[in-house]
Amino acid sequence: MASGGLGLSIDSDPNSSFLYHKQIEFSTLFLNTTTPKTSSGNLYSHKMDTTNNKNKNKNKNKSPFQVNHEISHQPFDHEMRPIINELDFFSQNNNHHNHSSASASASTSTPPSLNLHHHHINDHYTDPSLLEFKVNTSLNLLTTNTSNDQSMMEEDIASDSEDKRAKLELVVLQAELERMKVENHQLRNMLDEGNRKYNTLQMHWMSMVQDKKVEDCNEEQKQVMGGKLDEEKQNGNGGVLVPRQFMELGLPANHSDAIDEPRSQDQSKSLANNNEEGSKDEELVLDHDKKESDRGNERNGSPADRVLAANNNNNVANFSPQTNVEQAEATMRKARVSVRARSEANMINDGCQWRKYGQKMAKGNPCPRAYYRCTMALGCPVRKQVQRCAEDKTILITTYEGHHIHALPPAAMEMVQTTSSAARMLLSGPMTSADGLMNPNYLTRAILPYSSSIATISASAPFPTVTLDLTQSPNQNQFPNNHSNQFQFPFPQNFLPQVFGQTLLNQSKFSGLQMSQDAANSSQQTPQNLADTVNAIAADPNFTAALAAAITSIIGAAQPNNNNGTSNNGNGTIANNSNGNVTSSNNTNGSPKINNPNSSVE
DNA sequence: CGGCTTTGACCAGCGC
DNA sequence: GCGCTGGTCAAAGCCG
Ligand SMILES: [Zn+2]
Numbered sequence: 001m002a003s004g005g006l007g008l009s010i011d012s013d014p015n016s017s018f019l020y021h022k023q024i025e026f027s028t029l030f031l032n033t034t035t036p037k038t039s040s041g042n043l044y045s046h047k048m049d050t051t052n053n054k055n056k057n058k059n060k061n062k063s064p065f066q067v068n069h070e071i072s073h074q075p076f077d078h079e080m081r082p083i084i085n086e087l088d089f090f091s092q093n094n095n096h097h098n099h100s101s102a103s104a105s106a107s108t109s110t111p112p113s114l115n116l117h118h119h120h121i122n123d124h125y126t127d128p129s130l131l132e133f134k135v136n137t138s139l140n141l142l143t144t145n146t147s148n149d150q151s152m153m154e155e156d157i158a159s160d161s162e163d164k165r166a167k168l169e170l171v172v173l174q175a176e177l178e179r180m181k182v183e184n185h186q187l188r189n190m191l192d193e194g195n196r197k198y199n200t201l202q203m204h205w206m207s208m209v210q211d212k213k214v215e216d217c218n219e220e221q222k223q224v225m226g227g228k229l230d231e232e233k234q235n236g237n238g239g240v241l242v243p244r245q246f247m248e249l250g251l252p253a254n255h256s257d258a259i260d261e262p263r264s265q266d267q268s269k270s271l272a273n274n275n276e277e278g279s280k281d282e283e284l285v286l287d288h289d290k291k292e293s294d295r296g297n298e299r300n301g302s303p304a305d306r307v308l309a310a311n312n313n314n315n316v317a318n319f320s321p322q323t324n325v326e327q328a329e330a331t332m333r334k335a336r337v338s339v340r341a342r343s344e345a346n347m348i349n350d351g352c353q354w355r356k357y358g359q360k361m362a363k364g365n366p367c368p369r370a371y372y373r374c375t376m377a378l379g380c381p382v383r384k385q386v387q388r389c390a391e392d393k394t395i396l397i398t399t400y401e402g403h404h405i406h407a408l409p410p411a412a413m414e415m416v417q418t419t420s421s422a423a424r425m426l427l428s429g430p431m432t433s434a435d436g437l438m439n440p441n442y443l444t445r446a447i448l449p450y451s452s453s454i455a456t457i458s459a460s461a462p463f464p465t466v467t468l469d470l471t472q473s474p475n476q477n478q479f480p481n482n483h484s485n486q487f488q489f490p491f492p493q494n495f496l497p498q499v500f501g502q503t504l505l506n507q508s509k510f511s512g513l514q515m516s517q518d519a520a521n522s523s524q525q526t527p528q529n530l531a532d533t534v535n536a537i538a539a540d541p542n543f544t545a546a547l548a549a550a551i552t553s554i555i556g557a558a559q560p561n562n563n564n565g566t567s568n569n570g571n572g573t574i575a576n577n578s579n580g581n582v583t584s585s586n587n588t589n590g591s592p593k594i595n596n597p598n599s600s601v602e
Numbered sequence: 603c604g605g606c607t608t609t610g611a612c613c614a615g616c617g618c
Numbered sequence: 619g620c621g622c623t624g625g626t627c628a629a630a631g632c633c634g
Contacts, residue, residue: 356607358626371625375605385625607632613625 336401338467340389343396347386350398351412352376354384365390377406395471 341348347370354372362369367388374382382402389395454469 355605357628359607359609360624360626363623369624383625603634605633608630610627610629612627614623615625616621616623618620618622 336399336465338397338399338465339470340395340397340467341470342394344394346370346396347372348396348398349411351409352382352404362387367393374402374404376404376408380405392471399465 339348347354353375355375356370357373358371359368360371365387367390369385369387372384372386374380374384380402382400382404384401385397385399387397387399389397456467456469457465
């Protein structure tokens with residue numbers, strides 16, 4: 001609506017913004033005025049005369065050079081009118097040369113004096129003296145009230161033209177404002193794009209470095225406990241399926257795949273940072289015995305527990321020196337995936353068969369919490385808790401824990417993929433180093449693209465938990481108070497991620513499920529190792545801190561407001577609405593299948 | 603009768 | 619040590 005709307009083609013270049021145009025003109029102007037006796041300097045003086053009487057009067061009393069110099073600086077201060085004149089001038093020139101139609105419209109609406117001057121300038125462009133003379137003449141005509149009718153008419157025309165110009169300027173400014181907005185938006189997009197690419201490269205680099213480090217660690221571990229590894233392999237091959245799984249869980253050395261490397265690195269890193277390595281190892285062993293083995297030894301009632309006990313005993317007997325493995329195992333078994341979904345039914349149909357083994361009244365929730373155990377395979381250690389949300393009883397919260405030892409039906413796969421995507425995004429998502437180091441209850445958040453799911457991950461010990469919220473739209477503002485902590489972040493595809501991915505739920509063990517994000521690593525890694533590593537990673541504050549530091553270094557520049565070191569709550573949230581780099585295969589539709597089991601949660 | 607649910611009891615962890 | 623809470627067990631009962 002701006003250019004040409006009033007018959008004047010102010011901006012000859014529709015793609016360029018007004019301000020940019022102005023700046024370019026300014027630079028040209030300044031350069032010209034710094035050079036004495038240049039024709040362009042007089043040109044500006046002349047242009048001022050045509051539009052500004054005050055300047056025109058001033059110009060009369062000054063030498064051409066002074067006038068030119070003074071006026072040339074006015075646009076730099078605040079006055080926009082000279083700028084437009086200048087633009088107008090050049091646009092007319094451009095129009096003359098490039099756009100005959102536009103120049104025609106401009107000439108029709110331009111006062112005769114303007115055209116006259118313009119032509120004079122063009123005609124005598126190379127003669128400063130003549131030009132100056134013309135300028136003075138023009139001044140007299142416009143500013144002095146002579147009895148010349150023609151001068152009166154020109155004055156009226158000039159006043160009319162000023163009104164038009166004022167309107168035109170307003171319109172032009174508005175248009176330019178719009179252009180600026182659009183351009184600003186485009187620049188932002190470019191910046192985001194650049195940041196995203198940079199992040200991806202950074203993540204890739206980190207993963208490569210990490211892999212290399214962990215390979216070294218694995219080699220060392222193999223040298224230390226080579227015999228035990230063979231023993232472990234024998235158990236895994238000849239034993240029952242269930243024990244083998246747990247052996248895999250706790251035995252990264254069995255698989256020198258890259259997936260084990262992050263954990264080893266993390267732990268080696270943590271150990272290196274800890275001066276009390278020996279005592280820490282002992283604590284880890286004891287803790288593991290207490291938490292896992294003792295339970296199994298004392299409770300041999302259920303087959304699952306017997307399996308747990310057997311595995312724990314094996315692990316302890318075989319790998320008590322290998323605290324890394326045990327720590328990872330203990331951590332992994334505690335990793336959880338929580339799914340929130342609206343359901344009138346009492347349980348989400350996740351494709352598995354469950355047997356209820358307990359029910360308790362949870363604190364702060366009038367609805368009881370039901371405990372289920374997977375019965376699809378004998379000894380499957382997977383358990384889940386089902387509970388209705390206290391605030392909204394239509395929301396069913398299902399929390400999974402453990403890893404299936406059997407193939408899963410398609411219905412379960414959907415849940416797996418959805419949750420995996422969420423976990424992958426969350427793990428690969430950013431967090432500040434401060435969050436990772438200072439806040440044990442680190443929480444991040446992601447909005448799954450192409451789905452109405454919002455996922456959060458809490459790395460709080462001892463249960464790293466991924467929460468997939470299927471009840472809300474990503475558009476909803478769930479954390480109005482945390483906008484300052486939210487920023488876009490693209491998820492790298494090849495970082496650890498694919499990892500967590502399969503993981504916490506790990507429903508895909510032995511199922512041959514391929515993550516959509518099949519990086520070369522994932523194809524080489526066993527799902528169990530993925531799960532193992534992911535859980536260890538999620539629970540390892542050192543790793544999360546390192547990851548956070550790296551990511552923060554990237555994001556910090558783009559998001560200065562992101563408080564790296566001043567996060568004062570443990571729930572600093574990070575929102576991701578990136579829809580670019582996450583190749584999520586999840587087809588979540590926000591309405592998981594519901595069945596009507598006999599069990600009752602309420 | 604087998605599988606499942608119900609439900610009270612038990613245990614461990616944690617904070618005071 | 620005590621109480622609270624979460625998690626689990628297992629006997630009893632229900633159901634197809
Ligand atoms: Zn299972």
